[in-house]
Amino acid sequence: MKFATIAAERQELYGIIRDEGFVALSPDFPRWPDLRAVIAAGGLHDLAKAAMGRAVTHSDFTYLPPVPNPGKIICVGVNFPDRNAEYKDGSAAPKYMSLFPRFASSFVGHGQPLIRPPENHTLDYEGEMAVVIGKGGRRIRAEDAYDHIAGLSVCNEGTIRDWVRHAKFNVTQGKNWDRSGAIGPWMVPFTHPAQIDAARITTRVNGELRQDDALANMIFSVREEIAYISTFTTLNPGDIIVTGTPTGAGARFDPPRYLKPGDVVEVEVTGVGTLVNGVEDEV
Template sequence: MKFASYSAAGLAFYGAATDDGMIALSPDLPQWPTLLDVVRAGGLDQLIVTAESRSVTHTDVQYDMVLPNARRILCVGVNFPDRNAEYKDGSEQPKYMSLFPRFASGFTGHNRPLIRPPESHMLDYEGEVAIVIGKGGRRIAQADAYDHIAALTICNEGTIRDWVRHAKFNVTQGKNWDNSGAIGPWLVPFRDPAQLDDARITTRVNGDVRQDDVLSRMMHPIRREIEYISTFMTLEPGDIIVTGTPTGSGARLDPPQFLKPGDVVEVEVTGIGILRNTIEDEQP
């Protein structure tokens, strides 16, 4: 089952996404005002039970970022071997992973536009799997890491490329433009290691495949990401880890090909679905 945050008739809801429309669940579960509250309470199983006894309530909806009030979003950079080679700096596989924060305000939802700002037209795509922590913990062992995942979703970790080089040691400026990326369309509860171990990420721009790889080739697998991150910070339910993008971003093409208004970007992940966004310029 798939659970989304969405708007309909000017009101915000969360519910179960079906082929026929949305089953609104938030009105039946006032103890959990948002989908983030559901995750923090370990309530995804209750959503499944509730949805099974309800029918479609909305067919005309606007998807929101799946956890629009997420407090912490941490991204893993340069996590595929070909991606490391793209930098052409002769470096070997890094011993430790690169990490940077993103904020919920930088993400929009499925079928909504990514916004290209007037300050730079170097808006790029990065298709990734995102995991949502369901059980908190500190110094989590790799063998136990998957027990701490509540759900999976998809991220287009949109980046303003020239702004990631505005300072010497960080990329935060280029990674947090309002509505420059997307997370969604929904959460898929995590039940089986194969959901991650066998997953493939494919990113298409206007139907042209730009990124295509499997999670099993990650330099720092998701179990290791959870272990490493939980070494220095206590992971909490509702935290999102964006796990890394394959080679093929627009900045690395020859010549570079950045996103422009009218483009359609699709990020597809096995077993989760397709996150689709258009591109628009920011309006004054």
Template sequence: MTSPPLATYSIGGVTHYGAVTDAGIVDLSPRFGKDYPTLREAIAAGALMKLADDAARRSPDHALDAIAWQPPIPAPEKIICIGVNYPDRNAEYKDGQDAPKYPSMFMRTPRSFVGHNAPLVRPRASPQLDYEGELVIVIGKAGRHIKESAALDHIAAITLCNEGTIRDWVRHAKFNVTQGKNFDSTGSLGPWLVPYTNEAQIADIHLTTKVNGEPRQDDRTGRLIFGFRYLLSYISTFTTLVPGDVIVTGTPTGAGARFDPPRYLKPGDVIEVEAEGVGVLRNGVVDEAQ
């Protein structure tokens, strides 16, 4: 990476943001917190590269093992998730249908996500916690009725998601998946934001998911059924995209539910979602407290 990625984290119970280097975290909150209280305000001001450039000239303030990683965007207005967006994923449904004409999508709440290295929580209500590795687009410039030709101008950064799902709860109702997608602390976002620079950066990213070191998902963003330009244009037809909005762009084939028998997550498992040019989002699993 030419510029250090930017992260939200806590230390001593206080939330900060900073730039991530191999040697540690450069704390940017004391220098820029008045203008940008969080990375969401920095995104809105178009200041991510300014922060990264400033940090590149400084020494780290905290060791990487001294911090608790948080989802990079505090309190995003919208977290919009895209379903069935890789060709092999569509084939998994075995319903004989061609690729969909329009994208499937649903919303998630910020409370349903944890940060990098924090455990996902398998809820008391169900043992069917599953993983879904995905690339994430973070919106940098507001827009409504965005044209595909201009869509990438609205991207501020990219990051990763483990879009954890409670499988039996997504089938509770006739036509929605909201319940199974929003259990507290069942997914993760992070570990950091990589500032977006150009289309080549996101055109064909290699995305993988491993569970306990075993490869489970493997695909490339160049194979998306609905590409990034189309998604931003389509979504902005019905809602105004604003800085800090999170678009989770879809998962490849290979989630645990698709094995026979299914291979759901259990306490002690470690899931790693990795994308070239972004990094690795790593989480363990624990059971919800009784």
């Protein structure tokens, strides 16, 4: 089942994606205004049941991020061994994970362009898995972490590289330009550990493979991420954890290979889907 949020006919709707198009389910559930509310109420099963036998309602629509208004988006940085080595500072794997927030306004949906701002042209890609929290909690044990996941999506954690260097310890500026990243196309329910443990991330730019690694190689696993993050902040339904990107981002080439208008970025997470976005300059 592929749960999605779309825009069509001046409405924002949620429902499911089929090969033929979109099945709108939100009109049947007025008590849940969006997918975040569905997740909080434990209503994904109800949506799946309501979708059985239903015909496609929309073939012409625009994808939005699956959870359009998450309370928190927390990203994990430098979470693959080869990414740590890219910094060429001789440091061993870190004892604790690096974290930073992203704002919902910094993401677009599948098929929508990433926007390169006029202030700086170092727009880069980072293919990642996005984990959507289903059951909230504080101080969640790592062994219980998977019980708190509602679903999985794909993320291109687009970054303005020069702006992550504006302060000594702070990358927030470079990570939050409006419409610089993407999440989607949909969210698939999390039902089995292998959906994470056996997943692989690949990123292609204009068809060229740039990133390719297994989530099993991450320095900090998804279980550890949920446990660590929930130590200092309560995770709530609909919150999103972006789990980390493999080596191969454009900044690490010599010379760097930043995104430019006309480029097309495809991020695939096995078993979840492929997120595709073009690149345009801000107008």
